[in-house]
Amino acid sequence: MPPPCFAAECGPSCARILDQTVVIDRCTGGRVNAMNNALPLPAANKQGQGCYGLAYALQINTAPASPGGTLLAAVVFTAHPLHAENVASLVGRADILSFVFTLAVVEAWLAAARRHDAAAAGEPVHTGLWWIRVPRLPVGWVCAAVAAYLAAAASKESGLLALALAAAFDLILHGRCLWGGLRATPALQRAVQRTLVAAVLSVAALWLSVAIRGARLHPSHHRHDNPIAYEGDPGVKALWYAHVHYWYLVLLVFPAWSCQDWGYDVIPRPDPASPEAFLRPAAAYAVMFLLPAALLQTRRRDGVAVAAALIFLPMLPASGVVRVATVLAERLLYIPSAGYGVALGLAYDAVHGHEPEPPVKLAAPASSPKPRRRAAAPKPPAAAAFATEARVVLALYVVWLAVLAVLRSEKWESPTALYAAGAKSCPRSAKGRHQLASALYQEHAQLKRERGDDPAAAEAGEALLHRAAGEAQAALDINPSFSEAHLVLAQAARQLKQRDQHERHVELAVRHGPDNAEAHEEFGMHALLHHNDLDLCVKHLGAAVALWDRRKVRVKPDVAANYGLALTQTAGGDVAVLTAGIEAIFRGVEATPPHPSRCVWVSNIVSMSVQSPHRAEADLGSLDRSLRLAVGECRAALADKHGAEHMAELDALAERTARLVAERAADEAARQAHVQP
Numbered sequence: 001m002p003p004p005c006f007a008a009e010c011g012p013s014c015a016r017i018l019d020q021t022v023v024i025d026r027c028t029g030g031r032v033n034a035m036n037n038a039l040p041l042p043a044a045n046k047q048g049q050g051c052y053g054l055a056y057a058l059q060i061n062t063a064p065a066s067p068g069g070t071l072l073a074a075v076v077f078t079a080h081p082l083h084a085e086n087v088a089s090l091v092g093r094a095d096i097l098s099f100v101f102t103l104a105v106v107e108a109w110l111a112a113a114r115r116h117d118a119a120a121a122g123e124p125v126h127t128g129l130w131w132i133r134v135p136r137l138p139v140g141w142v143c144a145a146v147a148a149y150l151a152a153a154a155s156k157e158s159g160l161l162a163l164a165l166a167a168a169f170d171l172i173l174h175g176r177c178l179w180g181g182l183r184a185t186p187a188l189q190r191a192v193q194r195t196l197v198a199a200v201l202s203v204a205a206l207w208l209s210v211a212i213r214g215a216r217l218h219p220s221h222h223r224h225d226n227p228i229a230y231e232g233d234p235g236v237k238a239l240w241y242a243h244v245h246y247w248y249l250v251l252l253v254f255p256a257w258s259c260q261d262w263g264y265d266v267i268p269r270p271d272p273a274s275p276e277a278f279l280r281p282a283a284a285y286a287v288m289f290l291l292p293a294a295l296l297q298t299r300r301r302d303g304v305a306v307a308a309a310l311i312f313l314p315m316l317p318a319s320g321v322v323r324v325a326t327v328l329a330e331r332l333l334y335i336p337s338a339g340y341g342v343a344l345g346l347a348y349d350a351v352h353g354h355e356p357e358p359p360v361k362l363a364a365p366a367s368s369p370k371p372r373r374r375a376a377a378p379k380p381p382a383a384a385a386f387a388t389e390a391r392v393v394l395a396l397y398v399v400w401l402a403v404l405a406v407l408r409s410e411k412w413e414s415p416t417a418l419y420a421a422g423a424k425s426c427p428r429s430a431k432g433r434h435q436l437a438s439a440l441y442q443e444h445a446q447l448k449r450e451r452g453d454d455p456a457a458a459e460a461g462e463a464l465l466h467r468a469a470g471e472a473q474a475a476l477d478i479n480p481s482f483s484e485a486h487l488v489l490a491q492a493a494r495q496l497k498q499r500d501q502h503e504r505h506v507e508l509a510v511r512h513g514p515d516n517a518e519a520h521e522e523f524g525m526h527a528l529l530h531h532n533d534l535d536l537c538v539k540h541l542g543a544a545v546a547l548w549d550r551r552k553v554r555v556k557p558d559v560a561a562n563y564g565l566a567l568t569q570t571a572g573g574d575v576a577v578l579t580a581g582i583e584a585i586f587r588g589v590e591a592t593p594p595h596p597s598r599c600v601w602v603s604n605i606v607s608m609s610v611q612s613p614h615r616a617e618a619d620l621g622s623l624d625r626s627l628r629l630a631v632g633e634c635r636a637a638l639a640d641k642h643g644a645e646h647m648a649e650l651d652a653l654a655e656r657t658a659r660l661v662a663e664r665a666a667d668e669a670a671r672q673a674h675v676q677p
Contacts, residue, residue, distance in 0.1 A: 066352065069345035072394060076341040081255050081404035082330045083337070088412035095334040098159040101152035102335065105145050109166035112141035113174050113194055120190060135193040142197075149205055158314045158335060160206060167198040168309040172302055224264040224431050224479050225325045231269070239270045242281035244328055248315065249284045252333055252340050255401070258408050259426040260418055261435065262328035265478055266426045288312070295346075303346045310339025344394070351390045415439035423471070430478040434485045437471035440464050441488055444495070465492045483513025490522060502526070510540070517547035521559050528562060537566045545584070554591070561588025 086092040115138045145166065152159025171191045223230050228244070231237040244267060251257070259266070270277040295304040314335040411421045419436035426432055444464040451457035469492040475485040486509035493501035506526055509519035524540035527533040541563035548555045564584025571578035 066349050068352070069349040072348050072398075073341035073345035075398055076344050076401065077338050079398055079402040079405055080337045080340075081258065081401055081408050082251060082333045084258070084405060084408035084412065085260070085331045086334050088409050092331055094156045095158070095331050098152045098156035098162075099335050099338070101148045101155060102159055102162040102165060104148035105152060105162040106166045106169055108141050108145035108148060109163070109194075109198070110169060110173070112138045112145065113170050113191070115141065116190060116194065117174060117187065120186070135190060135197065137194065137197065146201055146205065149201070150208070153205060158332065160202070161313050161316060163198045163202045163205075165309060165313050167195040168313065169306060170194055170198075172305045172309070224482055226327050227264045227269070228327060236270065236272055239272060239277060239281065240267070242284070243267055243270055243277075245288075246280040246284035247328055248333065248336075249288060251328075251330060252311075252336060255330075255404060257425045258330065258404075258411075259422040259429060259432055261326070261422065261429050261432045262330075262426065263326060263429060263431040266429045266432075267327055268428075300346050300350065303342065307339045307342040307346065310342060311336040312339075348390070348394065352387045416443055427474075428478060430475045430482055430485070433471050433475035433478070434482060434488065437468045437475065437485065437488045437492075440468035440471065441491055444468065462496070465495050468492045469496075481512045483509045483516045483519055486512065487516065487519045487522060494526075499530070515547060517544045517551075517553075520544035520547065521556070524559075525562065528566060534566045534570045538563065538570055541566065555587070557588040557591040559588070560591065561585050564588065 086095045116135055119136070145163070149159070149162050152162045171188075174187060174191050228237060228240045231240060247262075247267060292304055292308045295301070298304075315332065408421075411418045416436070416439045419432060419439050422429065422432045423436050441464070444461045447457055447461050447464070469489055472485045472489040472492065475482055476489070479485070486505045490502050490505035490509060493499075493505060503526070506519065506523050509516060510523050513519050520540040521544040524537045524542075524544060527536035527540065541559055544559060545555050545563055561584070564581040564587070567577055567581030567584060571581060
């Protein structure tokens with residue numbers, strides 16, 4: 001736990017961050033929409049936390065030199081449209097929490113650095129390897145930094161670099177590494193010692209995170225998620241990632257495009273033989289490295305270095321260092337957008353002539369009064385005129401960002417609106433087109449459940465199915481081996497009663513996706529209902545159940561029950577197979593929610609199992625439990641005509657099963673008595 005002076009050290013913005021982010025639902029009423037995401041208006045309110053977050057970051061003396069520059073940095077961070085996914089999606093809150101805890105790590109680590117410098121003031125410069133030693137850091141602040149670091153890493157993978165970011169700030173602000181070069185000074189030596197401690201803590205925390213969560217540095221995913229990870233040519237792979245870096249820079253500065261998925265094939269594979277393939281990466285790297293290198297020669301070098309660290313360090317996990325399940329993700333630019341805001345604030349100060357003081361000595365401890373800022377030098381008339389034009393341009397730019405943010409937040413009201421906007425921005429995204437097709441199919445299913453007997457609803461549902469089939473076919477035109485798109489096309493064809501299309505695409509879905517549990521489910525049910533092929537049904541429904549069990553996902557009750565039913569019909573006297581089938585039926589019945597409409601389904605399944613020719617050899621105890629559960633379900637729904645009609649049948653089945661159980665128990669007792677001497 002942090003020491004009692006933590007709140008005073010962080011300032012009032014710390015409490016505001018915690019109020020606005022950790023307990024964020026209290027100010028929005030906890031309202032959610034159809035996508036289980038925040039509504040647009042509360043999402044816009046949540047954007048206000050960005051001001052507090054960036055103000056917290058600017059407390060560590062990395063703010064631009066003027067209040068105008070600081071305000072511009074906070075406003076740009078708040079209004080950036082790339083945050084739409086982070087603030088409108090409940091899942092995207094992980095990036096917000098990771099950023100808040102990252103800022104807490106930076107503040108706690110720099111507080112420990114300030115106290116370490118104050119305690120070690122006056123020490124001489126050590127030579128050789130003697131100065132690489134364990135520093136005596138304040139234990140309370142180090143523990144606070146480690147606790148916040150673990151919370152940041154648990155929130156999002158980008159939080160794993162929180163201590164690296166804190167160490168970079170320490171080297172820049174306390175070590176003054178940009179002002180003294182590589183010349184050894186006591187301040188720089190202490191900063192290097194703290195950096196080594198931060199490196200050791202980062203490795204230990206990473207190991208602990210992997211041990212607890214069971215995470216892997218190279219998670220499994222498919223080619224349509226990240227085709228770059230499957231590229232065999234290292235040169236083409238590096239060039240491909242360079243194009244990704246170019247698009248990250250474009251989206252950060254000019255976010256005119258927005259898509260929920262930038263997978264296969266939005267950024268096409270570059271051709272190394274074409275000179276044009278090198279132009280965009282060259283321009284991006286020139287801006288990312290040459291411009292900061294030039295600005296590091298000015299008095300703003302500390303602020304420029306801090307902005308560069310905020311932009312580039314959090315991007316390392318998604319820059320090809322480790323394999324991630326996406327080519328490009330807008331949510332990963334949440335923390336880099338804070339560095340971009342600081343960079344714009346520094347540019348604003350440069351235009352208006354606000355020059356920071358060059359550091360002459362170490363900063364005073366926190367308890368000492370801060371030196372007054374030197375007043376800005378008067379500007380000539382030409383500079384003043386240019387500053388006015390710059391203010392107008394920046395104001396228009398911020399308004400444009402805010403309008404884009406509001407428009408994109410509204411797209412999160414429904415899955416169809418979101419995926420349609422993504423397909424319009426990135427028509428070459430196979431996964432995006434599949435997501436739109438799946439959303440249209442789900443919308444059809446919901447319409448059928450709510451207004452199944454309405455002719456107008458049936459016509460609208462058919463139109464949705466045709467749209468879903470068209471979007472799925474568009475995804476297959478981009479990636480013909482996309483198993484999920486074949487599955488959606490097969491489901492739409494089944495609803496449209498296009499049997500040949502359904503059979504063809506469900507077979508292709510299983511062929512291209514052997515680990516696609518839903519495709520195996522569709523194939524197994526098709527074999528059972530249309531061909532009465534029990535062997536094929538057992539094969540594919542069993543594969544679906546095994547895949548769901550391996551992923552620790554709840555098996556669908558009807559799939560488990562039908563799988564068990566097919567097993568009982570194909571057992572052929574095999575007691576083990578028959579018992580497995582009865583257990584699968586029991587598993588499906590037990591997982592069925594108590595609803596009157598399930599009575600018919602339950603009674604039919606259990607009736608067919610009781611009438612199995614090998615029922616006397618089955619585990620009748622499990623079947624008796626299933627029947628009792630079904631009878632209890634129908635008794636709870638006697639007001640429904642379904643329950644009343646099937647009560648007599650279920651009671652008869654229950655009595656028959658109980659009699660069979662009693663007969664089997666008597667036979668077993670007689671056999672045991674005959675065996676005993």
